[in-house]
Amino acid sequence: MASASGPRAAALLALAGPAAPPRRNGELVFEVPWEGRLFGLTLTLHDQGRFEWEEFRQRLIRAIARCEREAAAGGAPFRYYQAWRAALEDLVAAKGLCAATEVDTRARRLAARPTGHDHGA
């Protein structure tokens, strides 16, 4: 890699718990609501000890590489949360929490809702 790769950090102390809330940040973090839901869902599962973060990260790296290849080949433009969604689906299936076929079925049912239903939220 051409970048200066930083020194591997010395073993730093593991830290105290979540920060005391400081102030409102006010930045827009998610482009559409479902991205935020997906993010919250992932962190909730992690908080509950359902997986190690690295297990998710490795899948995210692979999913990002796949989405980039598809975009480069003329497919859908790269979108980060598409990769995140694929990575989480893969992980919950691997952990036996929820099979891909269940998601297939449920997604079809949701798609068949009458128009006007907001499925982005």
Added chain:
Amino acid sequence: MAHGDAGDHGRADAHGRVQAETDALRSEALESLLVEKGLVTAEAVDALLRHYEQDVGPLNGARVVARAWTDAAYRRRLLGDATAAIAELGFGGPQGEHIVVVENGPDVHNVVVCTLCSCYPWPVLGLPPTWYKDPAYRSRIVREPRQVLTEMGLALPPQVEIRVWDSSAEVRYLVLPERPAGTDGWSEERLAGLVTRDAMIGVARARLADDARAAAGRG
């Protein structure tokens, strides 16, 4: 952001709309299934999301930087063990376990990327902006940092060395920007107002004192 290509995608756009629809549906499907299975509650998801949208953000990092500008001993601790120094101000948690602070100076400018995914020091910066996760930024900032920074509005003199730091699960980097001139005697709180998210990623400088005064005058 300036480095994104705003060109027309045509056919890819249609693919994109279908894909976005699929992602939205499958994401909703996954949450509803996990709720039904009793693995999560919608309220827990709400609470985490709210926390990251409202409470965790660049203001935390700005306070860290302002403290380092005004307190030499703190600055040394921050450069020596950033995670511990940041915890002194009450910030920590997921993705903040191994933060390393890199300091800008007259001859060196640091900029941060995660080439593989989106590693980022959440406790001090919140969640990364869209451009940070974009393939163009992630690949180009490594190959041609000077050019990308110029496109993003930061033209550095040729004699300034640019160091690109690749964040990972092991190390997440935070840039300590240079303190702007004309800020002698400023309080920490006032200084924090000069420190932007982009300055702490390294794609911008801290705001100038004059700009801050003008902004305050307008406000």
